[in-house]
Amino acid sequence: MLKFLAPAAAAVALVAAGGAAATFFAAGAAGAQAAKLNDAQIAHIAYTAGNIDIAAAKQAIAKSKDKAVLDFAHEMERDHTAVNDKALALVKKLNVTPQDNPTSQALSKDAKAKLDSYAKLSGKAFDKAYVDNEVAYHKTVNGALETQLIPGAQNAELKGLLQTGLKLFKEHQMHAEHLAATLK
Amino acid sequence: MALLSRCVMACLAGAALAAASACSPAAPPKTYQVVLKDLMFGPLPAQARVGDTIEWDNEDIFLHSATAKDGSFDVDLKPGVHQPMQLKKAGTFDFICKYHPGMKGRLVVSP
Numbered sequence: 001m002l003k004f005l006a007p008a009a010a011a012v013a014l015v016a017a018g019g020a021a022a023t024f025f026a027a028g029a030a031g032a033q034a035a036k037l038n039d040a041q042i043a044h045i046a047y048t049a050g051n052i053d054i055a056a057a058k059q060a061i062a063k064s065k066d067k068a069v070l071d072f073a074h075e076m077e078r079d080h081t082a083v084n085d086k087a088l089a090l091v092k093k094l095n096v097t098p099q100d101n102p103t104s105q106a107l108s109k110d111a112k113a114k115l116d117s118y119a120k121l122s123g124k125a126f127d128k129a130y131v132d133n134e135v136a137y138h139k140t141v142n143g144a145l146e147t148q149l150i151p152g153a154q155n156a157e158l159k160g161l162l163q164t165g166l167k168l169f170k171e172h173q174m175h176a177e178h179l180a181a182t183l184k
Numbered sequence: 185m186a187l188l189s190r191c192v193m194a195c196l197a198g199a200a201l202a203a204a205s206a207c208s209p210a211a212p213p214k215t216y217q218v219v220l221k222d223l224m225f226g227p228l229p230a231q232a233r234v235g236d237t238i239e240w241d242n243e244d245i246f247l248h249s250a251t252a253k254d255g256s257f258d259v260d261l262k263p264g265v266h267q268p269m270q271l272k273k274a275g276t277f278d279f280i281c282k283y284h285p286g287m288k289g290r291l292v293v294s295p
Binding site: 075078079082083085086164167168170171174175178 | 222223245246247263283284285286287
């Protein structure tokens with residue numbers, strides 16, 4: 001059974017850096033104290049982050065004509081779905097209800113804006129925007145996993161799943177970087 | 185005398201059979217399990233030979249592959265699968281998972 005920590009007053013905000021790469025900032029009102037997340041919130045953030053990438057992959061599958069981009073998008077959809085299915089099974093087993101929180105909300109809001117803006121693109125412009133964002137997005141999520149979510153997770157199984165996720169998403173980041181280099 | 189002779193004959197015949205067996209190039213083929221777990225290929229056999237079989241055991245929840253860089257083999261490995269692959273040629277094969285190229289291995293196959 002998980003112990004739920006009371007969420008700290010610190011707000012976790014997500015901002016767009018340079019218009020492309022979203023960056024996590026964990027800062028309190030005074031900008032000093034890192035946010036403390038409980039396991040239910042961490043599970044929610046990880047699941048939300050996975051779902052965002054699945055939605056982006058589905059958009060790419062519907063819009064792209066480039067085989068390498070399509071292969072990558074299918075891989076993202078498949079891998080993130082596998083992790084999220086595992087996460088759902090885990091929270092069920094632990095009898096935990098994932099808890100919405102400012103980080104998940106900021107991630108979702110940012111992702112919705114990106115989906116809307118990429119919907120207006122097509123052809124190579126879309127492919128480039130999608131793949132560049134995949135590089136930035138995986139970097140962001142990997143940073144958050146390393147510095148915030150994995151260290152913050154109390155439950156060993158959740159921590160283990162997040163660690164597997166980090167390993168996987170680093171592979172994705174590498175794959176996205178290789179793909180981005182070929183699209184230039 | 186006749187009995188001794190039969191014994192000698194039998195021994196010689198036995199020795200000949202043993203020699204034939206020792207000279208035979210075909211040791212019985214072996215199967216080696218290679219486990220894929222946590223986005224890594226597990227230990228590979230040190231003495232694999234042509235005719236042996238690698239059984240790829242994917243214990244991850246992700247689709248992987250064993251893809252030789254020189255194109256000698258390319259097998260998709262679904263989660264939970266135990267996929268046999270017979271070794272058909274000798275050589276040193278560097279391979280990756282084409283879906284997660286950070287996963288790497290080197291398979292050495294003797295003639």
